[in-house]
Amino acid sequence: MSAGSDSILDAFLYETNTLLEQLDSIVLAAEQQDSFSQEDINTIFRIMHTIKGSSAMMEYNSLMTIAHRAEDLFAIIRDKTMDVVPEELRPELFDLLFQTIDFFRQELEHIENEQPLTEDIDTLLQKVNRLIEQIRSGGQPAPAPAAAPEAAAAAAPSGPDGFPYDLQIYFDEGCGMENLRAYMLVSSVRELCAEEDFTYSPKGVDSDPSTAAQIAESGFLLSFRNQADRDKSIHAVTGSGSVRSYQAIDRPVPQPSAPPEPQASAPAPAAPAAPAAQAAPAAPAAPAAPQPAQPQKSEGGAHHKESLISVSLNKLDQLAAVVGEIVITESMVTSSPDLKGIKLDAFTKSARQLRKLTDELQDVSMSLRMVPVSGTFQKMNRIVRDMCKKLGKQVRLTLVGEDTEVDKTIVDSISDPIMHIVRNSMDHGIEENAEDRIAAGKDPVGEIILSARHTGSEVIIEIADDGQGVNYEAVLNKAIRNGLAQPDMEYSHRDILNFLMAPGFSTNTQVTEFSGRGVGMDVVKRNVEEVGGTVSISSEPGKGMTTTLKIPLTMAIMDGMEVSVGSSIFTIPIHNIRQSFRISDQDLIRDAAGGEMFKCMGNYYPVIRMRDLYRMDAGVTNIEDGILIWLDAGEHSYCLFVDELLGEQQVVVKPLPSYLNRFNIKSSGIAGCTILGDGNISIILDVSNLCAYAQ
Structure with missing residues (x-):
């Protein structure tokens, strides 16, 4: 695979994973409210549309098919509002979305590992189709999202080019890969109207990367033979990601006998500006009319977009290595034994300035690698939600200090340990039923608190639950049976808790989907220690358990x-x-x-x-x-x-x-x-x- 193909694949994986994280959080919040807001519905529709288009571009047919059908589902909901989904179907809708998210993530994992994609998608596809039919029959009938009966009427070409109805499209500044985003738009428009009924400029967006700069500067132009096709395509534009603004332009159609021939062939970009505000009575043209207001708005967004950029972690690793070498070289120069006993005021002053700049360079290079732990923390919401359903428990997850920043490499390394600990709290910690909690004077709904905070050069992450705590006697007896402890010795509570992190140790007597195999806390300990951190456990019987991870801010x-x-x-x-x-x-x-x-x-x-x-x-x-x-x-x-x-x-x-x-x-x-x-x-x-x- 060429380097260009690699970069396109990386961009696809990054963008799709980001969209899935956004989708996961939307569905989790909506499930608690038992409804989607209109904004959520529009966002989910756009996410599915984007995944469909990018998957089609990458020729991942299974992803494209599922995303396309999910897009159809939310097109119905979007057109008829959430009222079209009967109350009894909403749990099924939420579950289906979670299954779809899991399917997408599984396929992305296959792509990352260079494994073949799943070909058998019939089961999931049937679930989506069945839900669509249930919604149509249970609520008011909804038309298919892209059906437009007037599409059959094709106007005869008029004018020298024959495509007088334009859509001028501008993408978000700094979004990158503008040519491929334009190509995805073209692919979406092809689904709405015949290929001979529209054209676009610049050409070669699917094969010529140099068009990206041209589109970023001047925008992307779609031109149509008739207004109906153009109006339908506005739907594809608004549903596409990274579109900052668009403008519908009706160019005057030159008549053969009209004398002012130069006006028709006059500067094309400038002439449409005046008619644009008048000739488009549809809603999309209205916001484009006030010229002073729109640039102000888009410029404000542009500055925000320009402040964010995706950079390969390998490049940041290389930067950190170079900065490290600069630090070493600077130290070697200023501490050279050849300079001992020599008074060099100018050199000393320059060396001080060099040290100051080197320290600033270190701080900047390290800050580039720092990311908030919120991404890792938010994933635990899904773990808790799924386990609540499967274990029949009521538990809420409270997140504290999500904005705490840690080195990207360390964040990736602690994701699995945190997941293991949260699962342990759900399975072992929280009581089996609400009656036991009420009898113990607790809230019937259990709580797991996931928190992060800075302390100097460390980040402390705590996972605490208000469950039943550790049964010290049971743990010690199991440790004795496993040969980890001697029956005639006394052990402190701290020693007994340390047995929980021994390889192969589990207090469960039965292997379940979540535990009992003796794999978990020993993996947590090993993974955390590999990044220079430590793990400690504290527990009070009847009140819960707290696992504390102390990890360095950075390893470099x-x-x-x-x-x-x-x-x-x-x-x-x-x-x-x-x-x-x-x-x-x-x-x-x-x-x-x-x-x-x-x-x-x-x-x-x-x-x-x-x-x-x-x-x-x-x-x-x-x-x-x-x-x-x-x-x-x-x-x-x-x-x-x-x-x-x-x-x-x-x-x-x-x-x-x-x-x-x-x-x-x-x-x-x-x-x-x-x-x-x-x-x-x-x-x-x-x-x-x-x-x-x-x-």
């Missing part, structure tokens, strides 16, 4: 504290450091096994000596000669003993070579590396994995 550049052990330099993420101490040997407490503990604020924390952990030859051994760093890793806290703190530094995270994975190096507390200003390499510590050595 981080604030770190450089520490030394002997001649080796390590980097610790700043957000994991709580405090640092200089202590004496008397401040340490040693247990029978030789382990060291440090008491701080009434609690005891294990001490890890970096020199001993990595069996290094160099490094201080006397506790009074080094520094103790108090680290926080999710629900675990411990102290790390190093030689010296070298200072805070913003570092570029570099992944370790893939061949090191076979040595299981990540479990040794190493997350990656970074290049220092002098060209040396510093190991970045994985604080959450290091804590395993403190147990």
Whole structure:
């Protein structure tokens, strides 16, 4: 497949996925109201029309067929309002729309994975057709959406070109791919009138990408032989996405005997301007008449459109990599050993300015990758809705902090973990029936709260439910049966909750559609840790459970504290450091096994000596000669003993070579590396994995 075809496919997938997300949220909200507003109906019609046209252009016939029939369904509803749908058919309408959305998403997944599309669409198609017939028979009969009896009357050509009825169309500024959008319009018009009865300009919109710039600047012109075809085609224009405005223009038809021949062939674009406001008595011509008002309106929209652009994530990754190299190079230049002892005032001033600009460049490049978590959060509405129906539970989902922004890569990585946790809350957490909740003094409708908030360099996402909470005794017994716990040992509530994240662990005794296979929380833990985050669980029996995800804002550049052990330099993420101490040997407490503990604020924390952990030859051994760093890793806290703190530094995270994975190096507390200003390499510590050595 050529690069051009790849870009067209990417644009199709992106646009269709965006439309499906919009459609999902509309149907979810409408289902709660048990009705669609007229605006919702028009929007759904346009979405189906757009999917139909773009799918036809891409030759995805199954998508096109279903979208076309769904468009017909909403054409009936649009013409007759929501009253045409009897009350008893509305649940079926909502369910059918959700099935259609799922079908589209399944097909898009097939396309992304280069798998063949589903050919057998008869079942879904029959459901749509049956609902259309039920609506027609149950309510007032609705005519087919595109039927126009006057289409058979074709006017004889008049004038030199024979196509005097124009539609001048302007697309949203910055929408991109204007030539393909124009071609989709042409395809829609072909369905409404004969191909020989209309023409368009510029030509070649289906094969010549250069026409996109011409259309963006001057618009796209459709010309018709007769007014009836033009008026019908206005319906296709208003139903198409990304159309900013249109204008119906009736050009005067030149008579053979008319003397002012030059007027007919005079400047075509300028001459129609005057008749346009007068010659079109139909509604579409009226808004186009006041010339001063319309540009103002469209310009306002244009500025908003120009502020948004779709960029490939691969390009943003490349940008982040280049910015990272600039940061490293700048540090190497300003920290060059050749400059030691030399006083260079002009160089120092320039270096300060370079550092300022480099910091700004980092901030801008990182902000480009930041997206709100609202997209991921909104998808959970559908999960809760479907499970409520299948489990027979009443649950509402409350979203808090949807505008919180996180790196795009991290948002994609946490989508599945959040889904697993929400499903667990629905299946395990919320009580089986409303009577149990009422007996416990709770609202009969359960609640799941999905929230996000910033705390410095981290984002904290919490999924909390007000269900029955964790049965600690049942979890511990299951852990003992699975060999995860010893029957003669005492375990804290925190230890018992950690069993829930063990691979293969499930408290369900029966495998259901949603749980019981032992797959879920261990996947959550692994996925979150892969992006440098942590997972913790808290629960109070009878009151509910809360799962907390702590994840970094971005994975590319981080604030770190450089520490030394002997001649080796390590980097610790700043957000994991709580405090640092200089202590004496008397401040340490040693247990029978030789382990060291440090008491701080009434609690005891294990001490890890970096020199001993990595069996290094160099490094201080006397506790009074080094520094103790108090680290926080999710629900675990411990102290790390190093030689010296070298200072805070913003570092570029570099992944370790893939061949090191076979040595299981990540479990040794190493997350990656970074290049220092002098060209040396510093190991970045994985604080959450290091804590395993403190147990």
